[in-house]
Amino acid sequence: MLPSVDWQTAASCSRxxxxxxxxxxxxxxxxxxxxxxxxARSAIDLVADYTGLTPVADTPIAVVDxxxxxxxxxxxxxxxxxxxxxxxxxxxxxxTAAAKLTGVQTGAVLxxxxxxxxxxxxxxxxxxxRLLFVAPNIVEVERRLRLPAREFRLWIAIHEAAHLTQFxxxxxxxxxxxxLIHTFFDAAEPEQSSTAGLxxxxxRALASARTEDDETAPESPGSDVMAAVTSPEQRAAISQIQxxxxxxxxxxxxxxxxxxxxxxxxxxxxxRRFDRRRANPSALQRFMRQLLGLDAKMRQYAAGRRFVDEIxxxxxxxxxxxxxxxxxxxxxxxxxxxxxxxAARVLGPRRLSLQGPGSASG
Numbered sequence: 001m002l003p004s005v006d007w008q009t010a011a012s013c014s015r016x017x018x019x020x021x022x023x024x025x026x027x028x029x030x031x032x033x034x035x036x037x038x039x040a041r042s043a044i045d046l047v048a049d050y051t052g053l054t055p056v057a058d059t060p061i062a063v064v065d066x067x068x069x070x071x072x073x074x075x076x077x078x079x080x081x082x083x084x085x086x087x088x089x090x091x092x093x094x095x096t097a098a099a100k101l102t103g104v105q106t107g108a109v110l111x112x113x114x115x116x117x118x119x120x121x122x123x124x125x126x127x128x129x130r131l132l133f134v135a136p137n138i139v140e141v142e143r144r145l146r147l148p149a150r151e152f153r154l155w156i157a158i159h160e161a162a163h164l165t166q167f168x169x170x171x172x173x174x175x176x177x178x179x180l181i182h183t184f185f186d187a188a189e190p191e192q193s194s195t196a197g198l199x200x201x202x203x204r205a206l207a208s209a210r211t212e213d214d215e216t217a218p219e220s221p222g223s224d225v226m227a228a229v230t231s232p233e234q235r236a237a238i239s240q241i242q243x244x245x246x247x248x249x250x251x252x253x254x255x256x257x258x259x260x261x262x263x264x265x266x267x268x269x270x271x272r273r274f275d276r277r278r279a280n281p282s283a284l285q286r287f288m289r290q291l292l293g294l295d296a297k298m299r300q301y302a303a304g305r306r307f308v309d310e311i312x313x314x315x316x317x318x319x320x321x322x323x324x325x326x327x328x329x330x331x332x333x334x335x336x337x338x339x340x341x342x343a344a345r346v347l348g349p350r351r352l353s354l355q356g357p358g359s360a361s362g
Contacts, residue, residue, distance in 0.1 A: 006095045006103035007078050013107025014070035019115050021066060021136025022143060029135070032153075033063045036133045039154040043161035046259045051162070052321060053169035060130040066114035069134050073110055076124030084185050119160035121167055123174055131164050133157070145273045148266055155256055155264050162252035170324045180241050187233030242300075243333045247323065250304015254312070303336055310339045315347055322346050 024032070040061045048054055064072065118137050123129040133156075142152045167174050260267035311320045323329050323346070335342035 004099040006099040009100050009103030010106040013104050014110040017111030018066045022140045032135050036063045039157040043157035047161045047165050050259045053165050055165040056168035063133045063135050070110040070114045080124045121163035151265050155270050158259050159252045159256040162255040176327050184237040246300040246304040249300045250308045253305040254308040307336050307339050
């Protein structure tokens with residue numbers, strides 16, 4: 001059964017719960033918007049040269065505020081659910097209490113995320129996908145971390161241009177990703193959902209939020225959420241989605257630093273301070289990350305980056321780029337942790353010098 005969502009409530013709540021951005025003059029705001037558009041165009045060319053992949057040149061690029069970011073994602077989720085067979089919107093149909101509650105929850109989550117996301121390749125709301133930059137968040141981070149603004153904006157643009165390239169230069173990537181999402185919903189078994197399991201996951205997320213050291217925090221409550229509300233078939237689909245997203249995030253991280261070494265000044269400073277921001281969330285941010293499974297996304301950056309670096313070190317960029325040839329060449333979750341297994345399967349048993357998680361590269 002697909003979730004019923006009152007999208008009007010979701011939009012209203014995301015708008016009501018959104019925090020205001022940093023203070024900036026109208027002229028300064030226009031300069032930020034123009035700067036991000038300019039850097040996005042440059043970044044797309046830089047990423048194409050570095051990766052050897054050719055993205056779709058006319059993919060839309062938008063610089064948005066927090067409320068508009070939420071609005072775009074609501075439109076994407078709404079379209080996705082309709083594609084999956086949800087009842088078409090009927091303005092005269094009565095709105096159920098459950099749909100309103102789901103709308104409140106959706107709006108609250110998007111409001112939280114809208115203050116954290118710097119950029120996104122949004123893939124659901126249009127036929128082509130679009131690249132988004134959330135200007136208030138980029139300005140807020142560069143001020144808080146005392147970063148050189150134009151260098152930071154280009155560096156972030158390179159990361160997001162890498163995602164645009166992954167989804168537009170690889171012709172099967174976007175439909176494959178959508179197919180995985182469809183598989184997840186098609187395998188839903190609502191009767192297996194557990195209110196008690198969800199309550200347990202919330203308690204674990206709260207405990208983690210109160211724990212200063214991630215190493216001693218309870219193990220991923222996000223996995224508790226998944227176990228509470230998904231069927232075994234859905235969890236298999238989640239495994240494929242996690243492996244794909246880990247690859248894509250790790251590749252984008254490798255590209256932003258690889259391009260940055262020659263195209264961005266002070267890239268080592270940017271990386272050091274930006275990683276410190278990721279590693280030190282507030283208690284509220286820690287709770288939301290754990291509950292929503294965003295702690296897993298933080299680990300995706302490191303695991304995916306390690307996979308990409310070790311494959312490129314051992315087999316070169318041409319060897320790594322075999323991953324884009326067909327869906328069967330994507331790594332599994334196990335292969336992300338043990339790159340030599342992917343290399344043996346996809347590249348053949350040659351020069352298998354990779355050692356697995358944590359091995360040194362270079």
